[in-house]
Amino acid sequence: MKIYRTLFICLALAVACPAAADIYRYEDPDGTVHFTDAPTDRRFKIFMRDLKKDKKLRTSFKLPGYARNPAEFEPIIQSCAKEFGVDCSLVKAVIHAESGYNPNAVSPKGAQGLMQLMPKTAQGLKVADSLNPSDNIRGGVRYLRFLLDTFKGNEELALAAYNSGLNKVARYGGIPPYQETRQYVSKVLSYRNNYR
The missing domain is CATH 1.10.530.10 (Lysozyme)
Incomplete structure (x- = not known):
């Protein structure tokens, strides 16, 4: 279930704001993967860079x-x-x-x-x-x-x-x-x- 939720979130980010911002990724110790375009934690690492805005x-x-x-x-x-x-x-x-x-x-x-x-x-x-x-x-x-x-x-x-x-x-x-x-x-x- 977690995998499907993660994939859905990732796809939603890609569709909702294509190339609108850098995307960051962080994986919890229990395997839950988080994506964001506004990281608030140092554990988030760049996942996809938006070269269009740079x-x-x-x-x-x-x-x-x-x-x-x-x-x-x-x-x-x-x-x-x-x-x-x-x-x-x-x-x-x-x-x-x-x-x-x-x-x-x-x-x-x-x-x-x-x-x-x-x-x-x-x-x-x-x-x-x-x-x-x-x-x-x-x-x-x-x-x-x-x-x-x-x-x-x-x-x-x-x-x-x-x-x-x-x-x-x-x-x-x-x-x-x-x-x-x-x-x-x-x-x-x-x-x-x-x-x-």
Whole structure:
């Protein structure tokens, strides 16, 4: 009975307000699943992201396909995070900030896929297809590992370099004084805390 009630609520949300807001999900210990577009509890995690309302994402990316269920990529994320020794929640946060879980996202500068790899970076990481979720996540996590090692585990500097490039972080001896980069670092760390 609980399963049917959950499915009904989920369908009702989808029909009543298609792409009107982000949808969050939380599962009780007894198996009851809750959905909301206005989470009041930290246990709610993003289930479906509304890219249509996000002006920045909408204008920054070509969206041949919208965001997919983040849980779909969980096995790939877990595997790559374990392989390269990177915190799973950090990987999820980067994907969330970079593409909103849209594997087909392409930025105006040419960055592609879930972790928004630039073609030259992807080539250096031996990523065969940046729009292939498995290839993209593996390459992105490998790059994150490299940046974390370069900055001796300092996540803020690694994320700043992921956003603006190693040279800029080296030039300024820390997070570059760009509003976009500073906001990016703050946003990813906030997402990471929510995914934990």
